[in-house]
Amino acid sequence: MLPSRTWHSLKLFLVAFVISGTGYYLFLGDADHNYHQVYQVAVTGRKELFIREAMNTEIDGPVDNSTLVELCASKKWTEGLIFKCEEPSGEPAKIRNVFLNCVRYAIEAGATGFIIPELKAATSTPMGKEMDNNVPFTHLFDLPHFTTALTSACPQIHLYSHQNDLYDIPSTQKHHFLSPESLSPSLIANTIITHPETWTAEFSKWLNSTVPPFTASAPVLVALTSPEFQFPLSYDDALFVPQFGRLIRYREDIRRLAATLLYTLSTTYSLNLSPGPGLQAGKFYGAILDLTSSETDKTKAEEEKVRLYKKQEKQLLQAAKHNNLSLLYLSCPPPHSEDLIHSFSKSAALVPRFPITTVTALSLLSSSSLTTSLDLYQSLSPSHHTAIDSLLLLSSSIFGGPAGSMSAWAIALRRHIIWGNGSWIAQEEDYAYDRGKVGNKTTGMWGGPPGGYGGGGFQSFRDGSSANPWEPRGVWRLVPKEEGGNEMEGEWSADGQGGRGNGGYGLSVVFGEIGEGENIEKGMWP
Secondary structure (H helix, E strand, C coil): CCCHHHHHHHHHHHHHHHHHHHHHHHHHCCHHHCHHHHHHHHHHHHHHHHHHHHHCCCCCCCCCCHHHHHHHHHCCCEEEEEEEECCCCCCHHHHHHHHHHHHHHHHHHCEEEEECCCEEEEEECCCCCEEEEEECHHHCECHHHHHHHHHHHCCCCEEECCHHHHCCCHHHCCEEEECHHHHCCCEECCCEECCHHHHHHHHHHHHHHHCCCCCCCCCEEEEECCCCCCCCHHHCCCCHHHHHHHHCCECHHHHHHHHHHHHHHHHHCCCCCCCCCCCCCCCCEEEECCCCCCCCCCCCCHHHHHHHHHHHHHHHHHHHHHCCCCEEEEECCCCCHHHHHHHHHHHHHCCCCCCCEEECHHHHHHCCCCHHHHHHHHHCCHHHHHHHHHHHHCCCCEEEEECCCHHHHHHHHHHHHHHCCCCCCCHHHHCCCCCCEECCEECCCCCCCCCCCCCCCEEECCCCCCCCCCCCCCEEEECCHHHCCCCCCEEEECCCCCCCCCCCCCCEEEECCCCCCHHHHHHCCC
């Protein structure tokens, strides 16, 4: 038996030997077992796990198609009725909404056939000119996901991969065109049908008076003329609305690039972002700067475009500063996006007492060792870049963009689902439209919350519009002059009974004029 002191010394020697041996193995041993390689493998694995989770996780939680299953089970289906969606063009968010409306109308009409829709996108001709041509659904969207999601919930609908699949059915060679909103006796905001509960009956009348008799063996083809913002969200169940939009998601490489950017943003700026559902406060501000929208067009003078740029720049930078977010991710579609990004970044860095760092997809990919991702990104079109930015911006702590941008609306409305805890909370119930008086109806407040964005637009509140939007909820209201208020300003009241407060920004803000975009608010699927 060894003396206790000798035994203790022997144990210390063994520990030291193991530690030194491990160090040699990791740092000086065989190159195949180099520490740096081991570390790199660990980092790569962590990155891949983050990317996979981020690209397959929705910010508003898991998919639940039970409401769609229930809706389809409740409908009366007509054999031989096939729907086709005319090819839309424009921003990805707008195209997606058209496709979803086509599906929603097909369900309402009881169509047992639906042709996978196509879209129009700019392509180059042999002469070097760009023109809109038909491109497949997969140009932007995930086709296997769409077909599986729709047919599993609505097995009554047969999907045709292309109109050419009907080449040998003479009865489908003639298209019977229909503008769905034409069957509505009146419209809200010029596009939204007012009585969706009567649309099916009106469609049956139109079908019987316009289309010759048809059967399952001799079907008929109805072509819908790109319904943009028509079907009111208020008609469907509050749990159905957030889930219906899940039918269509962007294709895999777009989602992977967006997830890669989110990981790069997180690691570059030590944000410790989570790839899972939900949003994280205090991380970064998400912004869209867009002069290509309906706010401006080619007929407007250059000085007007400069004025609009300055307006958007002020709105976004004041919002970021107001929310104490010194890191800003910017999406800016062409043309002139490089010049606009440079100007914006310079202004952001010079914000008094609160310099803001501006990053973009290109700057993140260019400054990291992501050569493959950078090459892929640069090979894609501006529409693909918009889709990538939109996915990343969904995860921003606070978001802002102009009312003329369809992407801004899509992001704000999708993020609003989180505040509703997975259900859709309609305007009249629990969230504010910063609009002021429209006609005889008060739909929101004038002036907007403090912070200088200047009124108009849409706000989605997670926990109210206090100075810290993550604090307990309150409400905005117009305080009449007789109560000591100013009718031209919104006043914050934690109890909803009036009184002044600090105000703040909602979870998402779409900056715009009073009344602008009402049809989008009411008719864009989140």
